[in-house]
Amino acid sequence: MPNEKNFRGTVLVVDDEASIRESLRMVLEYEGYRVEEATSGEQALDRVRASAPEAILLDIKMPGMDGLEVMTSLHERGYDVPILIITGHGDVATAVEATRNGAYDFFEKPLERERVLVSLRNAIENYRLHREPGVARLSADELVGSSTVMKRLRETITKAAPTAATVLITGESGTGKELVARAIHRQSQRSDRALVQVNCAAIPEELIESELFGHEKGSFTGASRRQTGKFVAADGGTIFLDEIGDMSARTQAKVLRVLQDGDVEPVGAQKTVKVDVRVVAATNRDLEDEIKEGRFREDLFYRLNVIPVRTAPLREHLEDLEELVDYFIRRFSQADNYPPKELSAEALELLQGLSWKGNVRELKNVVERILILSASDPISRPEVVELLGGGSAELSAPLAGAKTLRQFREAAERLFLVQKLDENDWNVTRTAEVIETPRSNLYKKMEQYSIHRETRGRED
Ligand SMILES: Nc1ncnc2c1ncn2[C@@H]1O[C@H](COP(=O)(O)OP(=O)(O)OP(=O)(O)O)[C@@H](O)[C@H]1O
Numbered sequence: 001m002p003n004e005k006n007f008r009g010t011v012l013v014v015d016d017e018a019s020i021r022e023s024l025r026m027v028l029e030y031e032g033y034r035v036e037e038a039t040s041g042e043q044a045l046d047r048v049r050a051s052a053p054e055a056i057l058l059d060i061k062m063p064g065m066d067g068l069e070v071m072t073s074l075h076e077r078g079y080d081v082p083i084l085i086i087t088g089h090g091d092v093a094t095a096v097e098a099t100r101n102g103a104y105d106f107f108e109k110p111l112e113r114e115r116v117l118v119s120l121r122n123a124i125e126n127y128r129l130h131r132e133p134g135v136a137r138l139s140a141d142e143l144v145g146s147s148t149v150m151k152r153l154r155e156t157i158t159k160a161a162p163t164a165a166t167v168l169i170t171g172e173s174g175t176g177k178e179l180v181a182r183a184i185h186r187q188s189q190r191s192d193r194a195l196v197q198v199n200c201a202a203i204p205e206e207l208i209e210s211e212l213f214g215h216e217k218g219s220f221t222g223a224s225r226r227q228t229g230k231f232v233a234a235d236g237g238t239i240f241l242d243e244i245g246d247m248s249a250r251t252q253a254k255v256l257r258v259l260q261d262g263d264v265e266p267v268g269a270q271k272t273v274k275v276d277v278r279v280v281a282a283t284n285r286d287l288e289d290e291i292k293e294g295r296f297r298e299d300l301f302y303r304l305n306v307i308p309v310r311t312a313p314l315r316e317h318l319e320d321l322e323e324l325v326d327y328f329i330r331r332f333s334q335a336d337n338y339p340p341k342e343l344s345a346e347a348l349e350l351l352q353g354l355s356w357k358g359n360v361r362e363l364k365n366v367v368e369r370i371l372i373l374s375a376s377d378p379i380s381r382p383e384v385v386e387l388l389g390g391g392s393a394e395l396s397a398p399l400a401g402a403k404t405l406r407q408f409r410e411a412a413e414r415l416f417l418v419q420k421l422d423e424n425d426w427n428v429t430r431t432a433e434v435i436e437t438p439r440s441n442l443y444k445k446m447e448q449y450s451i452h453r454e455t456r457g458r459e460d
């Protein structure tokens with residue numbers, strides 16, 4: 001592992017030959033790169049997502065998916081990470097084809113150390129220069145997770161995307177609805193046209209119609225100029241109507257009209273405009289409930305709900321938590337350019353035990369906080385407890401649930417003891433010393449509050 005001082009970035013080495021991977025790893029790690037490996041094209045695609053490299057050294061000739069195919073498929077997925085091609089001796093033709101298809105550079109085997117290093121350094125510098133500051137553009141839009149739930153979601157997206165059908169995405173807050181909408185657009189035939197996003201909840205009621213449909217000059221007080229609506233701006237592309245459950249009845253009627261016959265009527269205009277727009281809508285409300293309450297039009301619901309897509313709450317696919325944590329750690333460390341830290345098995349277990357009402361968004365924020373504030377590496381469970389403790393409603397929930405003073409005192413005492421035991425690796429003698437109570441008393445309390453060490457022994 002490179003140390004923090006001379007850390008130069010993460011590189012993914014893709015080659016089926018172990019000896020090449022091995023020698024590249026040695027050279028690159030010595031220079032301060034973190035090296036990730038893949039032994040096949042298929043594995044490379046997985047590793048790119050998981051490790052978020054800033055450059056890829058890619059062998060052309062591999063059994064199964066070859067280097068050119070890997071490149072194409074990375075570009076299709078929206079990755080713009082520089083790819084440096086490795087070819088066999090004398091296979092310059094393929095290498096030239098690869099550079100024509102967007103490879104950054106190519107090297108013939110046997111590899112020349114200096115040439116690889118210089119090119120790699122330039123590739124990464126260049127990549128960082130063109131990346132939004134502070135944001136790891138790479139894979140920022142990926143839907144991460146290998147659970148059945150996530151696989152199904154990706155399958156649905158892949159099936160729905162190429163069609164013109166309207167999609168209605170429903171799911172709790174923070175479950176990735178916006179990511180799904182973007183993925184649908186990206187994988188559609190309209191991907192080279194605009195994706196126009198409208199947050200229906202954020203726009204004041206009196207402005208939403210002119211936002212969506214545009215208005216003529218002077219059509220209302222304050223309308224000093226003609227404005228093009230979002231539907232017209234999205235012509236040929238996709239409009240993403242986010243938080244559609246928050247739309248007024250009046251606007252719903254107008255949206256219905258666009259869906260029915262593609263007619264957009266700007267506010268104050270005499271004529272309607274025809275548009276070709278694919279509609280993707282999302283909401284975290286239960287629209288069927290909203291219909292029952294008379295707040296959402298049933299006919300609009302059916303128009304929108306041609307392809308229903310549900311994003312599952314995180315508690316329904318906790319098996320993805322580790323992969324997500326890993327992914328966020330890498331993304332944040334890449335953005336701020338330091339080597340990724342690791343989370344201890346116990347800390348991970350702690351996270352897996354929480355209920356994640358804020359779903360993946362909450363997890364992402366927690367990972368960021370832990371990364372910034374933690375001192376240990378691998379990050380220990382006690383440290384995570386401490387870092388979450390203050391802000392986490394969940395960890396302090398027992399306190400909030402107490403009704404009497406006595407219940408509160410007991411809940412607080414229990415919380416305190418668990419935390420201190422955790423900090424001292426569940427060594428009862430040491431914990432008792434630290435909190436200045438007889439060991440027998442600590443045992444008694446542990447018994448009284450049924451405190452057990454539920455976690456496995458430390459391996460690190
Ligand atoms: N499966 C996932 N893989 C990677 N990142 C994810 C995943 N799901 C959600 N995220 C991330 O979590 C955050 C919240 O996702 P998103 O904004 O898509 O949620 P949402 O369902 O639209 O929430 P809301 O209803 O509050 O608008 C984003 O930063 C997103 O990148």
Ligand SMILES: [Mg+2]
Pocket residue numbers: 177178242
């Ligand atoms: Mg959203």
